[in-house]
Amino acid sequence: MNAPSTGPATLPPIKRRNAELVMLLLALGISLGAFAAAGLALNERIPGGMFGYGFTFGGLAIGVHAALRFIAPYADPLILPCGIFLNGLGLSMVWRLNQGEEGEHAGVGMQLTWAAIGMVLCLLILFFLKEPRVLQRYPYITLLLAIVLLASPMTPVLGQEVLGARRWIGIGGFTLQPSEFAKIALVVFLSGYLVMKRDVLSLASKEFKVGPFKVLDLPRMRDMGPMVVAWCIAILILVGTKDLGTSLLMFGTFLAMIYAATQRSSWVIIGIVMFLAGATAAWAIFWHVQQRVTIWLDPFNPEVIDAVGGSFQLVQGLFGLAEGGVLGTGLGQGQPDTIFAADSDLILVSFGEELGLTGLMAIVVVIFLLCERGLRVALASRELFVKMMATGIAFVIAFQVFITMGGVTRLIPLTGMTTPFLSAGGSSLMASWIMLGLLLRMSDNARRPAPQAIQDEGMTQVISR
Amino acid sequence: MNKPIRRLAVFCMVLFGALLINANYLQAINAENLREHPRNARQTARQFDAARGSIIVGNEQIAYSEPTGDDSAYDYQRRYKSSEEYAHLTGFYSLYNATGIESAENSMLNGSDNRLAVSNFMDTITGEEVQGASVELTINPDAQEAAFAGLRSVGKNGAAVALDPSTGAVLASASLPTYDANPLSHHDPSEVVAEYERLDEDEDKPLLDRALNQRYPPGSTFKIVTAAAALEDGATPDSTQPAPATYNMPAGGTMPNASGGACNGGDPDTLQHSIEISCNTSMGHWAVELGEDKMAQQAEAFGLDGGEMQIPLTVSESSYPRGLDDSQLAQTGIGQFDVAATPLQMAMVAGGVANGGDVMKPYLIDTVQSSDLTELETANPEVLSQAVSSSTASDLTDMMVEVTQGDEGSGKNGAISGIEVAGKTGTAETGEGPTHNWFISFAPADDPQVAVAVVIENGGGSGGELAAPVAKSIMEAVIDE
Numbered sequence: 053m054n055a056p057s058t059g060p061a062t063l064p065p066i067k068r069r070n071a072e073l074v075m076l077l078l079a080l081g082i083s084l085g086a087f088a089a090a091g092l093a094l095n096e097r098i099p100g101g102m103f104g105y106g107f108t109f110g111g112l113a114i115g116v117h118a119a120l121r122f123i124a125p126y127a128d129p130l131i132l133p134c135g136i137f138l139n140g141l142g143l144s145m146v147w148r149l150n151q152g153e154e155g156e157h158a159g160v161g162m163q164l165t166w167a168a169i170g171m172v173l174c175l176l177i178l179f180f181l182k183e184p185r186v187l188q189r190y191p192y193i194t195l196l197l198a199i200v201l202l203a204s205p206m207t208p209v210l211g212q213e214v215l216g217a218r219r220w221i222g223i224g225g226f227t228l229q230p231s232e233f234a235k236i237a238l239v240v241f242l243s244g245y246l247v248m249k250r251d252v253l254s255l256a257s258k259e260f261k262v263g264p265f266k267v268l269d270l271p272r273m274r275d276m277g278p279m280v281v282a283w284c285i286a287i288l289i290l291v292g293t294k295d296l297g298t299s300l301l302m303f304g305t306f307l308a309m310i311y312a313a314t315q316r317s318s319w320v321i322i323g324i325v326m327f328l329a330g331a332t333a334a335w336a337i338f339w340h341v342q343q344r345v346t347i348w349l350d351p352f353n354p355e356v357i358d359a360v361g362g363s364f365q366l367v368q369g370l371f372g373l374a375e376g377g378v379l380g381t382g383l384g385q386g387q388p389d390t391i392f393a394a395d396s397d398l399i400l401v402s403f404g405e406e407l408g409l410t411g412l413m414a415i416v417v418v419i420f421l422l423c424e425r426g427l428r429v430a431l432a433s434r435e436l437f438v439k440m441m442a443t444g445i446a447f448v449i450a451f452q453v454f455i456t457m458g459g460v461t462r463l464i465p466l467t468g469m470t471t472p473f474l475s476a477g478g479s480s481l482m483a484s485w486i487m488l489g490l491l492l493r494m495s496d497n498a499r500r501p502a503p504q505a506i507q508d509e510g511m512t513q514v515i516s517r
Numbered sequence: 518m519n520k521p522i523r524r525l526a527v528f529c530m531v532l533f534g535a536l537l538i539n540a541n542y543l544q545a546i547n548a549e550n551l552r553e554h555p556r557n558a559r560q561t562a563r564q565f566d567a568a569r570g571s572i573i574v575g576n577e578q579i580a581y582s583e584p585t586g587d588d589s590a591y592d593y594q595r596r597y598k599s600s601e602e603y604a605h606l607t608g609f610y611s612l613y614n615a616t617g618i619e620s621a622e623n624s625m626l627n628g629s630d631n632r633l634a635v636s637n638f639m640d641t642i643t644g645e646e647v648q649g650a651s652v653e654l655t656i657n658p659d660a661q662e663a664a665f666a667g668l669r670s671v672g673k674n675g676a677a678v679a680l681d682p683s684t685g686a687v688l689a690s691a692s693l694p695t696y697d698a699n700p701l702s703h704h705d706p707s708e709v710v711a712e713y714e715r716l717d718e719d720e721d722k723p724l725l726d727r728a729l730n731q732r733y734p735p736g737s738t739f740k741i742v743t744a745a746a747a748l749e750d751g752a753t754p755d756s757t758q759p760a761p762a763t764y765n766m767p768a769g770g771t772m773p774n775a776s777g778g779a780c781n782g783g784d785p786d787t788l789q790h791s792i793e794i795s796c797n798t799s800m801g802h803w804a805v806e807l808g809e810d811k812m813a814q815q816a817e818a819f820g821l822d823g824g825e826m827q828i829p830l831t832v833s834e835s836s837y838p839r840g841l842d843d844s845q846l847a848q849t850g851i852g853q854f855d856v857a858a859t860p861l862q863m864a865m866v867a868g869g870v871a872n873g874g875d876v877m878k879p880y881l882i883d884t885v886q887s888s889d890l891t892e893l894e895t896a897n898p899e900v901l902s903q904a905v906s907s908s909t910a911s912d913l914t915d916m917m918v919e920v921t922q923g924d925e926g927s928g929k930n931g932a933i934s935g936i937e938v939a940g941k942t943g944t945a946e947t948g949e950g951p952t953h954n955w956f957i958s959f960a961p962a963d964d965p966q967v968a969v970a971v972v973i974e975n976g977g978g979s980g981g982e983l984a985a986p987v988a989k990s991i992m993e994a995v996i997d998e
Contacts, residue, residue: 311521311525312518312521312522312525313518315520315521352554352556354556357556367556370543371552371556371557371559371560373540373543373544373551374547374548374550374551374557375559377544377548378544378545378548387559387562404544408544409540409544409545412540412544413540416536416537416540417533417537419533420529420533427522427526427529430522431519436518439518439522440518446529447525450532450533453533453536454532454533454535454536457536457540458535461536461539462539462543463535463536
C-alpha cells in the first residue's frame with residue numbers, strides 16, 4: 053500500500069480490501085449453506101444445481117471484489133459483503149419457495165440472471181462514473197425521468213394492474229416495476245436541486261410566534277413550491293396507482309433529503325402535516341385506502357379476513373411469523389410457500405418463519421448496517437451533492453425496508469413493495485445493485501487520500517472541495 | 518451538513534429499533550396466541566397430524582383420533598361415536614374451527630397445556646409420539662340415551678338436562694334436532710364447508726344447543742321460584758291467596774287459569790294446593806304480594822341474571838325482567854312476560870330444591886387425564902348460591918311430590934312406581950305458535966340422585982302430558998344404575 057502518512061482526509065485512507073474478501077467469503081458461505089440446508093430439508097439431498105449456482109454467484113461476487121481492487125480500491129469494505137449476504141440469502145429463499153412448483157429452478161434461474169445483470173450494472177457504474185458529481189448537471193432531465201417512470205404504470209397501454217395496484221409495465225413479455233428505478237432518479241434529482249436551492253430553503257424564513265415565544269421558523273410561502281410539487285406527486289401516486297408504499301417512500305425520501313439539505317425541522321413538520329392531511333382525505337374518499345386501513349387496524353375480524361382483498365394475506369403472514377417463533381422452523385421445513393407473494397412482498401415473513409426471530413433480526417441488522425455505512429459515506433464525502441446522494445440512497449434503503457417489514461408485521465398498513473436485495477423480481481434487484489454501485493463509488497471517492505502537495509510544505513497547500 | 522445527516526442516522530436507528538421490537542413482540546411474546554388462533558390453518562394442520570386426546574363418556578371414547586393411511590392428507594382422522602347424541606357436547610373439530618368441548622378443552626386435547634409439559638418432554642425423550650390428554654365427561658350414557666329416546670318419541674324440537682343435585686355434575690344434556698359431527702371433521706375442505714352451510718342454514722337450527730343456549734319462557738315451572746320467595750318471606754304451605762277463575766290484574770289485563778275454573782271452588786287457595794294443581798291466579802297474587810324486589814332476589818338466588826357460565830361450554834344467561842308494573846309482575850309469578858330461562862337453569866332450580874336449598878355450580882368435565890394416566894384435573898363441586906333455607910327446600914319438596922302423587926296433581930306422568938318423585942309442570946305461552954311444554958323434577962324425593970328439566974318446543978300440549986314422560990325415563994335411567 054502506498055497510502056501517504058499525512059493529509060487531512062476525514063477517514064484514514066486504508067483500503068481494507070482483504071478484510072472485504074474475508075467478509076465476502078463469509079457471506080457467500082452463509083448463503084450457500086442456506087441453499088444446501090433448504091435442499092436437504094426439501095429433497096433430502098444437496099440440491100443438484102448447487103455447484104453451478106455456487107460457481108456463478110460466488111464467481112460474480114468475487115469478480116466484483118477483484119474489480120474493486122482496481123477501479124475503487126478505497127471503497128468501503130463492508131458494503132459489498134452486506135449486499136452479497138442479502139442477495140445470496142434472497143436467492144436461496146426464492147429457490148426454496150419455488151421448489152415443488154413446475155420447473156425446478158425456474159424461479160431462481162431467472163433471479164440469478166437478474167443478480168448477474170445487477171452486478172454488471174454495479175461494475176459499469178464504478179467504471180464509468182468516476183465522479184458522481186456529473187449527475188448533478190441535468191437535474192430537470194432526471195426529474196422528468198423520475199416522473200415518466202412513476203407515471204408509466206398509469207398509462208393505459210404499458211401499465212398493468214395486478215391485484216389492485218398499478219405498479220408494473222409490460223414490455224415484450226417482461227414486466228418492470230419502474231418505481232424501483234424512479235426512486236434512484238428522484239434521489240439524484242433532489243441531490244442536485246436541493247444543493248442549488250439550499251440557501252434559500254434553509255435561510256429565508258419568517259418566525260411563527262405564539263405571543264412572545266418563537267415556536268417555529270417557518271419558510272416563506274413562495275419557497276413552498278418544491279414541497280407542494282412533491283406532495284402532489286405523492287398523492288397522485290397514492291390515488292392513481294393505489295400504491296401507498298411507493299407514495300410513502302417517495303415523500304419520506306423527499307422529507308429526509310430536504311432536512312439533510314436545510315437542517316430545518318419545520319420542513320419535516322410541514323411535510324408530515326400535509327401528507328397526513330392528504331392521506332386522510334384519500335382515506336375519506338377512496339374505498340381502497342379505507343380497506344387498507346381496516347386491514348391494518350382489525351385484521352383478525354373474520355369479515356375482514358374473508359373479504360375480497362381483505363387481511364387474509366397479512367394474517368397468514370403473521371401466523372407464519374408466529375410459527376417461526378424465536379429459532380424458526382429451519383429452512384425448507386416451514387410452510388411459507390403457502391402464502392401469496394411469499395417470495396416478493398412477504399419475503400421477510402418467509403425468513404421470519406424459517407429462520408425465526410433470530411434470523412430475521414440478523415437480516416434486518418445487516419440491512420441497517422448497510423444503510424448506516426451509506427450514511428457514513430455521506431459524512432465522509434466532501435462534495436455537497438455527493439453527501440446528499442449518499443444520504444438519499446441510504447435512507448431509501450432503510451425506509452423501504454421499514455415500509456415492507458413494518459407492513460408485514462402490522463406496525464404500519466401493509467402495502468405491496470419489495471425488500472431490497474432479498475425479494476424476487478428483476479427491477480428490485482437491479483435497482484438495489486445500482487444503488488450499491490453508487491455507494492461504492494462515492495465511498496471510494498470519499499476515502500481516497502486527498503491530493504498531495506508536490507512539495508512537502510505542510511498542510512496549507514491542500515485544496516479540496 | 519453533517520449534523521442533519523447524523524440525526525437522520527439516529528432516525529434510521531429508531532426505525533429499525535421499532536421493527537426489531539415489533540418482531541420480538543410478534544415472534545416471541547405474542548407468538549403463542551397467534552399459533553393458537555382459530556383461523557390459523559397451520560395450527561389445524563399440525564393438529565390433524567398429531568394424536569389428539571379423546572373425549573370419554575362412561576368408559577367409551579365418543580371422540581377420538583384414528584390414524585389414517587398414507588394416501589390421506591393428514592395423519593389422523595377425528596371420529597365421533599354416537600355423534601348425534603353427543604355432538605352438542607363434543608362439538609366438532611374441523612379444518613376451520615372447533616366448537617364444544619373440542620374448543621373449550623383444546624389445550625388439553627392437543628397437549629399444549631403447560632400441565633402437560635413434563636409428560637410431553639418424557640415422550641420426546643423416549644421417542645414416543647406426543648399425545649394429548651383425554652377429557653372424561655360427567656355424562657351418564659344411559660341418561661343421555663334416555664333423554665334422546667324420550668325427546669325423539671315426542672317428535673318435536675326440544676331439550677332435556679339432568680344434573681346430579683348434590684354436585685352439579687351434568688348427567689345428561691340433549692337437544693333436538695341434532696347433527697353428526699363426523700362430516701364436519703372431514704379432511705376435504707369443500708365437504709366440510711358444504712355440510713356446515715347446510716346445517717347453518719337449516720331453519721330448525723341443528724347446530725344450536727337448546728339445552729344450554731336457548732332461552733324459553735319457563736311458564737308454570739317458575740312457580741317453584743315464586744313459592745320459594747313466598748316461603749322465604751314467612752309464608753307457610755298453608756298460607757293462602759285469592760284463586761278465582763280469572764285474575765283481573767292490578768294494572769289491567771286478565772290472567773285465566775289453564776283449567777278455566779277457580780282453584781279452590783272460588784275460595785282463597787293454599788300455596789301447597791296451588792303448586793299441586795298449578796293454579797295461575799293465586800300464584801299471580803303471590804308475585805304481586807311479594808313485590809318485584811323479592812321475586813328478583815329469589816330468581817337471582819337460583820342463578821338467573823348471573824351472567825354467562827362456562828361449564829366449560831358457554832351457558833347463556835337466564836333472566837328475570839325489571840321495572841315491571843303490577844300486571845307484568847303478576848305474570849312473572851307464573852313464568853310469563855319476559856322471564857327467560859335455559860333448560861339447564863330450570864334443572865338448577867329443581868336441583869337447588871333437591872339439594873336442601875344449595876344450588877351447585879353445574880359442570881361437564883369429570884377428569885382430565887394425560888396419556889400416561891396422570892390426573893391433571895378433577896372436578897371440584899362448588900356451591901353456586903344458597904337459594905333457599907333447608908326448611909323451605911323441604912316444604913317445596915313436599916309440594917312438588919304432590920304434583921306427581923296428589924289426587925289433583927298436574928304431573929302424574931312423571932311419577933315412578935316405588936319412588937317418590939318431586940316435579941312441576943309448565944305450559945308456556947309463546948305469543949306466537951303453540952305453547953312450550955315443560956317438566957322439572959327430581960327423584961327420589963327423600964334422597965335426590967337426579968334433577969331434570971325437559972322442554973318440548975312448541976309442543977302445543979301440556980307439560981304433564983308431553984314433557985313429564987321424558988323426564989321420567991331420564992330419572993329412571995339414573996336411578997336404575
